[in-house]
Amino acid sequence: MKTLSVNLKIIGIIHSPYKLTSDVPSQYKKETSEIEIYEEYKQGLKGIEDFSHIHVFYWLHKSKGYSLHVNTPWDDVPHGLFTTRSPHRPNPIAHSIAKLIEREDNILKVRGLDAIDGAPVLDIKPYVKKFDIRERAVSGWLEKTDLNGD
Numbered sequence: 001m002k003t004l005s006v007n008l009k010i011i012g013i014i015h016s017p018y019k020l021t022s023d024v025p026s027q028y029k030k031e032t033s034e035i036e037i038y039e040e041y042k043q044g045l046k047g048i049e050d051f052s053h054i055h056v057f058y059w060l061h062k063s064k065g066y067s068l069h070v071n072t073p074w075d076d077v078p079h080g081l082f083t084t085r086s087p088h089r090p091n092p093i094a095h096s097i098a099k100l101i102e103r104e105d106n107i108l109k110v111r112g113l114d115a116i117d118g119a120p121v122l123d124i125k126p127y128v129k130k131f132d133i134r135e136r137a138v139s140g141w142l143e144k145t146d147l148n149g150d
Helices: 039-045 140-144
Strands: 012-015 032-037 053-059 093-104 107-111 120-126
Touching: 032 039, 032 120, 053 107
Parallel strands: none
Antiparallel strands: 012 032, 012 120, 032 107, 053 093, 053 120, 093 107
16 A cells, blocks of 8 residues: 655634534535634635635544445445545545635635534635536436435
């Protein structure tokens, strides 16, 4: 196995209503969270309020261990870890697309973020529909699954 040492800069912290991984709903996250960007990175937010959505990359700081086969809430069939969104991963990096509600100085109020409270923020990028929408995307085994729970 090849390993590489990577130094990441934490640019902020997430303040979330979810305190434990088990508190996070598997879908339809409607609660509001705040992303606090540290002072030294605040200038990088210039113009972000002009975007409706943002990509948020963060560290799953409470994730412990992982399995290469995962059972999901949607069926009883084990799936390969990399075909799921399990928070338990070899590198516990997470990504969410969140609706940007407002910016107040270095605080971004967002909706739809599935992070737990205290998660370190690694990066933020704007959601650009011209680049980010994939109209012919296929969702593998999830194509046959009722994600609404109906």
